[in-house]
Amino acid sequence: MSQDSVPVSVDPHETLYVPLRRRFIKEYLTTPEGVLELHIYYGTREISIEEQDLHSFGEQLCLEDSFMAGNATKWTTGEPYPWERVKELLEALLEEGVVTREAPTLAFESESHRKYLAMEAKRVAPTEPLWWNPDAPEVMRMLTGRPLELGFLEAVLPVYRIAHPALDTEGRHIGESNTFPEQLRMKMDTEFKACHFAGSRYRNNAPMNVTALKSMMRHWKPMMHAVRAVRQAFLRPDTVLPDGRWRMGDLHAAACAVLAVPSYMLMRANDPVPNGQLDPVLSNIYRVTDGVRMVAAYMLFLPEEPLTYDSPISSAELLYVTDRDNHYLSNRGVCAGPPNLVDEYFQTLMDGRPVANEEPMSFSWEKDIVPGVDYGQLGLQLYSLQFNLWSYMCRAYEQVRAVAESVTSTEGDFWSGLRARLKKDFEMMRPTRLHTATQRDWAEARYVEMFDRAQRGVSTFKEESLVHLKDIFTPVHDAVYEETRKRLRMVVRAKVGDGFGTQAEAIADAVAEYLTLERSALLALENVQRETNALLERPHPERRFTNKDLSLHHRMRAGTVGVLPYLLDVFQDEFGVDIDNSPEGTKLTRVGAPPAAAGAVCPFTGRTASVA
Template sequence: MSQEAVSVDPHETLYVPMRRRFTHEYVTTPEGNRELRLFFGIKEITIDEPDLYSFGEALLQQDQFLAGSATTWSQAEPYPWERVRELLEALLAEEILSREAPTPSPRADLHQKFLESEARREAPTEPLWWNPDCPGVMERLTGRPLELGFLEAVLPLHRVAHPALDAEGRHVGEMNVFPMAMRMKLPTEWKPCPYPGSRFRDEAMMNVTALRSMTRCWKPVLQGVLAVREEFLRRRPLLPDGRWRVGDLHAVSCAVLALPTLLLMRGDNPVPNGELDPVLSSMFRVTDGVRMVTSYLLYHPGEPMPYDTPISAAELYRISEHENQFLSSRGVCAGPPHMVEEFFATLMDGKPVAGPPTPMPEWSSNIPAAVDYGMLGLLLYSLQFNLWGRMCGAYDVIRSALLAVEEEPGGLLGRLRARVESDWQQIVTMGLDRPSNRVQVEGRRVEQYENALHSLRGFREDTPRHLQDAFIPARDAVDEQARSRLRELLHSRAETASEVRRDALDAIADAVAEFLAIERPVLRALEGIQRQVNALLQRPHPERKFTSEDLSLSHRLRTGITRPLPDLLEFLREELEITVENTEENTRITNAPARAQ
């Protein structure tokens, strides 16, 4: 029988199985009302009745209690039992309280499932690394080779170093390695999280192996982060009150990640895979957490924070706790609270490292170039994902055209509708199904792009000054020919279609053509910035043009992760046997068989 099905008796003992998971805060609402908010893992309890504040505060202190004793948690007259019983039954229903004494499990179900999934996962037995064998690695992963000089235009820079091994034989990205197919199965020690707050004894466990590595080189990690911070603030000073802009905090995090990436990816004397200083890999791991939290704040659909929103170290910690940013399906953050707070204070407040200063390592001379590399990476990332947002808009138009037409299951439009609905659900999970959300997220991309551009020490004159400049189609003969060719091919797939169905096919063709017209100038911008990356890293730029087929590799690399991105060109190839190759100069559309899966 479920816990909430039986009325609570005042003489029974109730338990708070995970009391140390509780965090709380008092907030004032926009209407001026004061509330007590209790956070328990992913659950939030709001108490807006002032006489119940003491009830909430007392609950935080209990491991177990007699139900009837909760009537005495009032600061005035005891609460009526009926009122308390209603509260306790609600907490039981939410599984915050339990009638059964907790029995700690050495291995939670979620972690066990993760381990079982790991055991089944196909993984490389030898290290795979981009530099210098990007063509071979990319072909192994996606079936299509890619020159090293195009990698950052396809793979977000903050993920490039993930699969590299440091001198301790650990992946730089640890369990978060992307692409996942490059992650080896390395011995890892896991333990339940003992820290109070949202991650206390979470079902996912913490990576003790990575924590030990971090602890061994903690002081040099903080010194390295301080040095990157200093270089970044020469270009982008703090707000007058000493706080960070949330967008700048995201950018400086990307700059820290760019330092080991640059050393691994440069053309002249790159650090060999397996020899990266563990200080640098630890800097990457701890700072990537800040990047992920700030990315969540900037791009959370529906309520993304403006770039200039002020944020302090204390606010960052509070958000990380209350928004469950310490949690993931692969494992919780392993950093003890005091180390997390010290890191935030170092990165954000410039807190000096304790003890006598030690000489900076040789790699510190690369910090200015690494900040440039990180900012160029943000320009590329803004273009890549803003283009995907526009692709979501194309899907929206195509879906509307298909939903407006009746079609028998198994027919062409019915088959297309089924595929689009499948892709659309992935867009829904990312919150980009609503035009208003797409507009808001694009606004943050615009801010990210322009601020990253201003943080560079120099840039080419042909670099778009504003993100929107790269999304202005030429409206030339190439675009018009692409539209006509798509209409022709779609009509050939349904020669006996009624006028209504042919109109739907035209709407699909026009939506795809519009996206391809927008993609052409974006490809030009991506290649131009990639050329700057290659100059910075002192490596050759490919002789051919960057294409839509190259860019689509970013979608294929996401195979096997929980949030894959649908790809309009894959949709055309697999459902209509239409192949598109776009460049800044031309759009080539051919009638070809689907790519083998």
């Protein structure tokens, strides 16, 4: 409970209300000391009742819509509680807004939703559909200022987000209000209302999307047939454990496979589904399944919940955790799925539950399921490579910041400016928690598991082709590394002066180490992207994949929760050096420098300029 609330006083004869009782989720947990505690989850809050004789008080609170305060002394199986004890409990609940003195109203009033609608009214949105296939270069130019060949798209944008801006035959974005990137989301009429489903989302400040709910209800049974068909194509011999539960990582991979099937159909080179022509059955299973992917990813990458790839989970456990841990909630709306249908969907995906009273349904796109699943598993490999690299980048960021913090300086000098820049970047990292070694170590271990398993999930996989993520992220101190480190030391020393030689070397060495890992990751991303292009039957770009391409991911996520700064932007802005990195090597160029005369030696690259 909060310690900052205004004290209140409760009279035993007044009526109190529990306006959001249906939001309560209760659970009994045993502490390490063996004490049974009652936990009541209320949105993002948690009420913990340790005293055994107060468990019946908590149980009854979960059943009451309104009550006379004094009657709460009788919420016990034994002698009535003393009024002073109950008074203290009720006052605490009043201070937190769990109980109120005002009767609840049926009208939906939400300041946060009004602000969202006001922002929507002002938002600059496209008036015509924009889509990646085949217009990726121009769309990316519009988004980031830099074009990108279609053949590099999956290495920059996670496969599970690629289909978001596409339209189905109902004229709705597949990603609905969560469409990414935001700049591709058109304005569409959408009906909202307060959520009336019991649990964490009951009458939440964010409403549910009734338009999406109505579409899902129209297509529900074909959706379940489709999910079963994709599930069957995804299953591996050891996905379902002997006790019937799944591996947590396989749940995440299966969700990505379901998302990938319609994405593959939209992105393939030969006879792609045109934008605006996707079957609503597919767009609806995409929307529902994306929620499963997010829950599974959250559970895998949260060190406080020590769940590895192989941790078991059942459909019933998934249903409970989703509600208890507020996964139905977002800042734009709550999940619109009725609880019974969410339960049915989880059972269909994980347990293979057949559709009641119906024979399996066939689809015209059944031939796309296996390549679609492969597309998803290749996408997971690209995702693991990219996000594992960001973890190592944040590690290098921390090393550079430690050096900057160790220098005594005066207001307005170079070091104070660098510290301010790095502090700002670290604040940007906080939502991802990658500024902490604990989160980085945990995430890196999960990417190792995910990358290995995703390779084995591709239908054409051969054991001799297995690549280990740890090998990719083991730095190689070769001639390119040594030359890069040497040039970086020159650059940093030239900026900070000879009096800070030790600090200059430490910063240069940390960045040189990162660049080595980035080159290795770029090569691996390029290789998996080549496989992806072969699957989609589209040409692979003739040029090499570079850090400038990969960093477009950060630009697209600007303004969203979880966006990361890019370390090499620090070098460009603070040291005046632009760094180009590719599998072939690293090039340093002074920002704004004119072309070198023929025969001159560049102090940044060490190369002799020549006339083309």
